[in-house]
Structure formats: structure tokens, C-alpha cells
Amino acid sequence: MATGGNPLQHRDAGHGVDPLFPRRWSSRAMSGAPLPEGALMTLLEAARWAPSSYNGQPWRFRYALRDDLHWASFLGFLKENNRLWCVRAGALVALVSRTVDDDGDFARTHALDAGAALENIQLQGSLLGLVTHAMAGIDREAARVGLAVPAEHEVQCMIAVGVPGPADLLPEHLQAREVPSGRRSLADLIGAGPFPA
Ligand SMILES: Cc1cc2nc3c(=O)[nH]c(=O)nc-3n(C[C@H](O)[C@H](O)[C@H](O)COP(=O)(O)O)c2cc1C
Secondary structure (H helix, E strand, C coil), X not given: CCCCCCHHHHCCCCCCCCCHHHHCCCCCCXXXXXXXXXXXXXXXXXXXXXXXXXXXXXXXXXXXXXXXXXXXXXXXXXXXXXXXXXXXXXXXXXXXXXXXXXXXXXXXXXXXHHHHHHHHHHHHHHHCCCEEXXXXXXXXXXXXXXXXXXXXXXXXXXXXXXXXXXXXXXXXXHHCCCCCXXXXXXXXXXXXXXXXX
């Protein structure tokens, strides 16, 4: 199933949650079409409006558009299992977080804040009908060196962004995974007050 299908058929979101949330999912099926730079800017602008501790905004983004000067090196930062479907992405984004605040003190929530920015990108991408897919499966050291990541910054993940495409362009084992995943039940995750003894 490509992103053009209806993910809600596979997901039982309850409690009146807006369909925006279960509709977003991490497809890998992309067409290989170029992504207009303006669409990428819309996603990154969404990220800019994420909440962060003390409004520290520790997220930083470096990107490559398909077939531009940096495309091959960005593809090279990915582990092989990710590269094999990212070859049809329209853009690759590296999400980097600054690990210190403006006073030079450790920013304890830098990764958490970067995660909020990631979610904004993915929700905005879903609203635009684009594939967005986060990847921790990267060669962090290669990315750190290749992106000239400054001191006191950490590479968190890379994000594939693309125009949806037919799933049958994917290797067979990934075609089988082109189905939106489920979730643990809310009851498994929550409780009033402290954890039980
Ligand atoms: C930080 C992060 C790292 C991830 N790394 C990978 C990855 O390396 N390769 C991959 O195929 N998917 C990766 N994913 C996608 C997750 O597998 C996916 O979000 C999860 O299974 C939930 O599915 P959904 O996004 O479709 O709701 C990653 C997601 C996140 C948030």
C-alpha cells in the first residue's frame, strides 16, 4: 500500500483523537520524483514551531535535494538497509541537536526537543501527502564528519522525504511492510498516579 491509501483502515485510534495522528505513517514507497524545495521548506518551517524546553530550539537541519551536489554523500550516511529504499526519496534531511544552551550548560532535553521537531515535520508531511520517514539506521560518525557537525551538537537521525510511489518498486521484503503499524493499548501505557509496586 502506498501513502495514497487510507492508513485509518489499519489503525484503531480511539478517544476522539484527531485523524491527523493515525493518518501519519512511515511508508518507504516513494516515486523518485524530485521534491520541490518549497515543500521541504514547509516541512522545516513546521519543525521551527515545535515546542522546546525554555524555547531553546536546539534542532538544526542539513539537507540534500535529490541529485544535488550533496545527494550522494547524504545517501552514503545511511545504513544499507535504509539506503536501498531511500534511493527514491526526493530529499534527505539530517536532524542535529545542539547539546548545550546559550549559557553553555548541558541542555538535558535536546534530544526530546529534536523529537518534537521531527514529529512536526512528519505531521506536516502527512498533511501534504508526502512520505516522511525517520531513520536512526545511519553511520553517525560518517554523518558527523561529512556534515562538519560542530562541537556540542549531536546527529539524531536522518529523515527521508519523498513523493509517494508504488510499493512494487520496493524490494519484496519491504513491500510486505508497506502497511501502517498498530500500537500498544493505551491501558498498557498509562496509569493514574505512581507505577504499581
Ligand atoms: C528516531 C526514529 C528512528 C527510526 N529509524 C528507522 C530506520 O532506521 N529505518 C526504518 O526503516 N525506520 C525507522 N524508523 C521508523 C519507525 O520504524 C516507525 O516510525 C515505527 O515503526 C512506527 O511506525 P509509523 O511511523 O508508521 O507509525 C524510525 C523512527 C524514528 C522515530
